[in-house]
Structures are given as C-alpha cells and as structure tokens.
Amino acid sequence: MTANRNRWLVGTVLTLALAAFLSLSLLPILGSNDNRRAGSTPDASPPADPAAMQAELEAQARGYELVLEREPENQTALQGLVDTRIQLGDINGVVGPLEKLVELNPGVPDYAVLLAQTKQQLGDLEGAAQTYRQVLDQQPGNMNALQGLTVLLVQQERPQAAIGLLQDTLRTADRLEAEGGAAGIDVTSVKLLLAQVHVEVNRPDQAIALYDETIEAAPEDFRPVLAKALVLQDQGDVDTSQALFAQATALAPAQFKDQIELMSTQGQAVPEGSDGGAGLVEPAPAPAE
Numbered sequence: 001m002t003a004n005r006n007r008w009l010v011g012t013v014l015t016l017a018l019a020a021f022l023s024l025s026l027l028p029i030l031g032s033n034d035n036r037r038a039g040s041t042p043d044a045s046p047p048a049d050p051a052a053m054q055a056e057l058e059a060q061a062r063g064y065e066l067v068l069e070r071e072p073e074n075q076t077a078l079q080g081l082v083d084t085r086i087q088l089g090d091i092n093g094v095v096g097p098l099e100k101l102v103e104l105n106p107g108v109p110d111y112a113v114l115l116a117q118t119k120q121q122l123g124d125l126e127g128a129a130q131t132y133r134q135v136l137d138q139q140p141g142n143m144n145a146l147q148g149l150t151v152l153l154v155q156q157e158r159p160q161a162a163i164g165l166l167q168d169t170l171r172t173a174d175r176l177e178a179e180g181g182a183a184g185i186d187v188t189s190v191k192l193l194l195a196q197v198h199v200e201v202n203r204p205d206q207a208i209a210l211y212d213e214t215i216e217a218a219p220e221d222f223r224p225v226l227a228k229a230l231v232l233q234d235q236g237d238v239d240t241s242q243a244l245f246a247q248a249t250a251l252a253p254a255q256f257k258d259q260i261e262l263m264s265t266q267g268q269a270v271p272e273g274s275d276g277g278a279g280l281v282e283p284a285p286a287p288a289e
Contacts, residue, residue, distance in 0.1 A: 064078075146169060195211055
C-alpha cells in the first residue's frame with residue numbers, strides 16, 4: 001500500500017513539475033492575501049495555547065459567517081471561511097463556501113478541483129467524479145482535474161477506466177492539432193500520467209515504452225527519464241537506473257536535484273518526511289492534513 005502511494009506521489013511530481021499549473025494546495029493562498037480586508041490579522045503571532053488557537057480560529061470563522069450573512073457573494077469572506085474551516089478540520093463545512101465560489105467563478109477551474117477533492121475525502125465519490133468531469137468538459141487538458149479523476153478511478157480499482165480517460169485525452173489532443181486549433185493539452189504530462197497507471201497495475205513494460213516515447217519527443221524533460229529510472233530500480237536493474245538518475249539530475253531544475261539524488265540512493269519513491277508533492281495527489285486539499 002505504501003509503495004503504491006509513493007508511486008502516486010512521484011507520479012504527481014513527474015506530471016506537474018515544470019508545468020504552468022496552480023498547485024491543488026490553493027487554500028493557504030486563498031486566505032492569505034485578502035484576510036486583512038475581512039477583518040483577520042494573519043501577521044499577528046499565533047497563540048501558543050492550542051485552546052486559544054482553536055478559539056481564535058472559531059472566532060475568525062464566525063466573523064466570516066457574519067460578513068456572508070450581509071454579503072452572501074463576498075469572495076474574500078468565502079475564501080477566508082474555507083481556509084479557516086480547513087484549519088479547524090471542519091471538512092464538511094468547506095463544501096458550502098466552495099460551491100459558492102465555483103458558482104461565482106465559472107472560469108476558475110481550481111475552485112472546482114478543490115471542491116472535487118473535498119467531496120472525495122468526504123466519500124462522495126460520484127460527486128467528486130462529476131465535478132472533475134465538468135472541469136474536463138470545459139478544459140480537457142486541465143491537468144489538475146485529469147490527475148484528480150485518474151487517482152479517483154485507480155483508488156476505486158478501475159484502472160481500465162483511468163487508462164481510457166487518458167487515452168481519450170490524447171486522442172482529443174491529436175484531433176485538435178489536426179484541426180489546426182490550440183489543443184491546450186500537455187501531451188507529455190498526459191503520457192506520463194498514463195504510464196503511471198500502467199506502473200500502478202503492474203505493467204512496467206508498457207510504462208517503459210511510454211517513457212521511451214516521451215524521452216524521444218522531449219529529450220530535455222527530466223520527468224520521463226526519472227520515471228524510467230524508478231521503474232528499472234524496482235526491477236533491480238541498478239546500473240541502468242543509476243545512469244538514468246544521473247541523467248535526470250543533470251536535466252532537472254535546481255529545486256528537484258536533491259530529491260532525485262535521494263530517490264536514487266534510498267531506493268524509494270519519495271524521501272520519508274518530505275512533501276514530495278503530496279498535496280497534489282491527495283484527493284482532499286493538502287491543508288486538511
């Protein structure tokens with residue numbers, strides 16, 4: 001179970017690193033910039049007493065609720081309420097304000113993805129899948145939604161459905177390219193995610209074939225090189241995997257080099273105690289952890 005989880009964590013790094021997408025861990029951002037206008041004081045030192053901190057968060061939540069009673073569409077208060085309820089561990093209480101934010105911002109898919117994650121954590125898998133699909137209907141290349149729905153399907157032990165979803169996305173990209181339109185689909189990231197599903201269901205040969213295809217198409221991208229190294233490492237091919245780890249380290253931006261080196265030396269997907277992109281993979285918003 002841990003190995004599978006670690007592989008999904010690495011899959012997120014491979015899929016989303018270097019891409020111009022917002023992290024799914026948006027909730028701290030949502031509340032941070034505008035809290036002052038809603039009446040909170042985020043720059044103040046937090047109380048050392050856990051009970052006092054709890055009371056302060058509850059007071060903040062109540063303050064946002066009072067604002068929303070007067071101004072139901074006040075987005076600063078909605079964002080603050082979401083953030084505060086996450087800190088309080090009140091995941092059920094996040095759904096309402098997130099649904100309102102989705103309604104008020106139909107062109108901002110990140111709110112919908114967060115809503116889908118929240119529903120998934122609460123066990124509303126049908127609601128989560130429907131929300132992910134609504135995002136993908138509008139933006140078939142939205143990697144946050146595509147990643148979220150893929151993970152949901154795999155967790156439901158429906159890997160073939162996940163594979164079908166990703167293959168359909170690649171066909172959509174081909175069709176849009178043939179029509180001369182802007183596909184808006186990161187084909188490399190979709191292929192990496194598809195390969196990750198093959199790894200999850202113990203089809204390493206198919207995963208490696210996809211990695212090789214992606215390496216040929218994007219030789220400067222460290223992600224498929226790293227992914228192939230991890231698969232070969234699992235198969236016991238130490239020499240080849242170490243050569244690929246070195247290649248991935250050379251290609252990767254500075255912020256990923258240390259992590260790749262740890263992967264190569266420790267023989268694990270994500271170093272123990274590191275974030276490793278976990279907030280991007282979990283079906284619920286990362287700040288709830």
